[in-house]
Amino acid sequence: MPTNALFFSLLRCLLIFTFSRVVFAQFYLDNETSPTHQFKSRPDLHAPILDFAILRPDLVTPGYIFLAPYRNLDPGPYIYDNLGNLVWSGAGHSGPKTAHTPRVCRYKGTDHLCYFTGEQHLGFARGHGVILDQNYRTVKTIEAAGAGASNDMHEFKITPYSNGTTVLMTVYQPRQYDVTTNPRFNLHNGIGWIVEGVFQEVDIDTGRLIFEWRSLDHVDPSQAWTLPGSTDTSGDGLHEESPWDYFHLNSVDKNQDGDYLISARHVSAIYKVSGKDGHIMWELGGNKPTFKQTNFAFSYQHHARWISENQTHTVLSFFDNASSSFNATGRFSHGWIVAIDHVVKEATVIKEWGAPMPEGGLLSTSQGNVQMLPNGGCHIGWGEHAYFSEHTADGTTIQFAKLAERTSNVMIYRSNKYNWTAQPVTKPALWSFSKQEQKTGFWVSWNGATEVKSWNFYVSNQTSGPFELAGSVKKTGFETEFHMPTFAGWSFAEALDGDGRALDRSVVSKTFVPSEKLRSTCDDSGCKYAERVPPEAEVPYEAPNEVPAALFSTNRGFNTSHYYEDVPGAPYPWNHIGEWEEQSEDGGSDSTETEEGKRSSSIAVPLGLLIGFTAAIIGFFFFRAGGFRKLQSTAVEVTESAFGSKVLQRYTRVHTKESDYRSHSSSSSRSGIL
Template identity: 50%
Template sequence: MYKGEVHLCFYQGTQMIGWGHGHGIIMDKHYRIIKSVEPGSYQASSDMHEFKLINDGKSALMSQYLRSVYDLCPWKLCDGLGYIQQGAFQEVEVETGEVLFEWRSLDHVSPVESYVLPSSTEISGSGEHPQSPWDYFHINSIDKNKDGDYLVSARHVSAVYKVSGVDGHVIWRLNGAKSDFKLDGFSFSFQHDARFVSENGTHTVISLFDNGSNGFDRTQDHSTGQIISLDHRSNIASILLDLDPPFADGHAHLSKSQGNFQRLPNGNILMGWGNDAFWTEYSPDYEIIFYGALGWSNVMNYRVHKFDNWVGLPLTKPALWAYSKDGTEMILYSSWNGATEVKTWRYFGSNNKTQGPWEQLGQGVKDGFETVLDHVRTYKYCYAEGLDNDGHVLGTSEIETTYIPNELMREYCDDKACRFMPSQEQRIIEQEEKARLQAEQEIEEANQLLSEEQEERERLEKELQLSLERERQKKRKARIYGGTFGGLTGLVILLVLLATDNFISRPAHRLTRLLWSQVRRRFGEGSRPGAGLRWGYKAISPEERDSESMVPMITNES
């Protein structure tokens, strides 16, 4: 709260390595900067870790990182000037800038209590140069109770301090090298966001975010949210709540930096997971009722807070973008950064910017930062209205010209939008990829062509073989038919000749008898009774022989 109204408060400045140079900003519900708050000391800049309005906005708590020359011989840095960075804070009157209270760590906490030595982590600093002082303390949160005392959290000493609002002395230490309390069955390290919960004459209850790791050393498997009770009679610290993060696939958040623990008025608890840009809301019985993320990588979320009384009414106009890939259907995108009361968007289109008429294209319920409406027809000009829950117009966009990409660009667009322009490096990669794909396609087409040619050659060779085989079959059949016909013709002629007796047929008769005798002589021996005798002859007895004849056999003329 500031001057009785809810405002937004945040740090604005330059990010250094683990700390910052800047100032505090107070914004009203219209997102106008109405106050800039700076520390009042000679180093007139504040650090990013804490900027918190207290006392109804009359004063602000601000963290500082102060650099100075320091003797670092105990840490074997003794061959020149050593530089140290101490944690400090101020309570500043917002209207006047007057410093109401100031505290510096080197006045009360020795560097020997640090668990982070020079050059040991990414943000420790080397101590060897003014641009890299040793950050031995690393203050990261400040709170104030109703008695006027302060609660200070310091990451690199893994300790929480209660500081007197009168003279700044340390009333008690929790954890660290010189703890005033024994921790009963629990621990924490590299913590953030220590806050007072309650106090009485015998006990103090605080909350904090236990990182359990700084990225180099680790005391826990995962980060947790803790509520701790300090018994000032026994000097024993007891854990009242140790709230685990969500587990996914056996893993949970182990945040090496940042993080916060917020108790909500309804009894819920909100935890931000710092280096992991996630947050979780728990019900009073610690059931997870919400789990969200700003991003999965390359983004951090120092703290996350939830409030139900913020109403944002920006003085800017709503934003609208209308798009059509080819001039047929169109899509409209509307948003209004910071406008918390917009519930519905109403869209209008026309092809005449000055004279209209304007046709209502439809309405879309706001369910996120950006609302989208598809329309079946493209209009050259469009505008949008943001409506509250009662249908009242809260703001109207400028009249925007519908974007239609030219034909050369459409290959880089789809029905929703066109892609962002690639960098030169991306263009080179895309060109190389395009050339590779084209070469592969050409090779594939060439292989396909060769395959088709090979198939055609095989087909032609097969047809040729079939054709040759058919020709051979025809010739074979012709020879068979020709030989048969010739033989039959010769036989007929021979029979005719044998059946006649004239000067033409007599030679044929003689030739036939000669051939027939040869056949009988060759095939007749041994095949008939009286083997060894020629056909046409007969055997005679010795008595019948002519004594003067020497021929044992005569021809039988009969």
């Protein structure tokens, strides 16, 4: 290829790539979360939609699916039925924090709902355990014992064989540590910081510490497979804000003999720990394995659980991630059952389950779990990827679903399946609609209720009644829909169980009737969403009074600029309220960077690179005849393309907004009024 043509081809590729990155920035943001349900009776709920690739309703184990996606629109604990219908949205129930591993637990002889809630950090969390009753009321919160760090997300489990009196939990404890003793750590000239993996067994009612185990007392950091600064969650070990997580304790279980089974991801090992003195009784995998692995290798595993054990054999299950995204021992992740023969010191995989993906499997480089089901099958949560599956004992996949695309940011630490019975203390929610006061539609739901089988609808044309039964329908999914051929101005819905017994009723609801102007956009199920009027038809907003700067609170609170657009015609952009700093009389400004500034900066960076590269090309062709002419034609070609036009239009809008803001900011500082 001639030199000129080569350079022009490279230039064209760079220009188009730069434009495409800018134009599609918002597109990628839109693809980072889960598609969500929309419910007329509960528009506040944004539960992820389950997308099934495989579903065999006749074969799946009865029960409900418990999971807690995070980094989605409304993170929190959720319950779904086997067909993917929402049963309970606990978003917000755990507070403004992330939740992990909702599961049914036995506390004081009855079923409860347990989960962890807390502040998410990189690779771990800080928080506490929560126990809810069958009305979704909090009956207990459990914190770590002692004077160390708070609970971690990786394990919060009522202890087996404790009759529901104690709980197992993990703690990630940062400590100062001499990291100069081993050259593999690549740290010197000072004290380092390390994360000690700790697990505790704690009495639920008293908070008393029953047992505690600390990794640094038993496993030397030299055994780590993950060194300081080697992964995105390892920590660099240089300061307390980024301690080296050499162990990464991620599961704890207990057997009837009182010993513990723990999994440590960053040493790729599973340990049996003595419940008497904490010494390591055996090690599967890792750098000091007790057993020869006859037919498998594993690494960076999660969720080790006892299945059975006697004097000569141990059977356990765990999720083999097979990769940390930086190192790998396999192409795909699997759920495994491993049998250990203590006589011959060998470990053998006896059952294996993988994801039914077209490429042969799914590689999940973090998180995940395997839950053994009563029928011998298993339920698998695929961790880093927001997928879950159910498999029969012979390996057949009978359920495989996702909450979000693999390219999204959404993750699920663990997914489980249990039977569950609950009746919330909240009431059913009802919304009714009539387009022309002729026919009436009703939509009803009851978040968290598991025993509703049908609904009765009662109507009246007066708020105080009398109310007459308009009809009954079977419950369908989370939200049930009912239509009647006549108009009803007021109504309520009544929930019935399988025996026809009334469980509860909604409050009386007034039917929404659209205005004559709005009616043309409606059908019998509601009206379409409103649209913004064209810019030329907008009515300018004029504030009746300008507020003195001294009256504004200096507490900015949460930044809501991502959710609220500028109000057209306002004297200043509303999404900058609370971000303007008091300015000097000469027009100087000490304002923090605004969201528009950040967005324009995100565009300016690639455009700056583009301009710099273009300048270099111009210099090169300065010495070549006809170079400028060809460069000009290429620039015209790109800027007039669809990509180029969109980017230039967007840049112009952002630049205009920024100029208007600066102009107003300057005039405001001179007048002393915000």
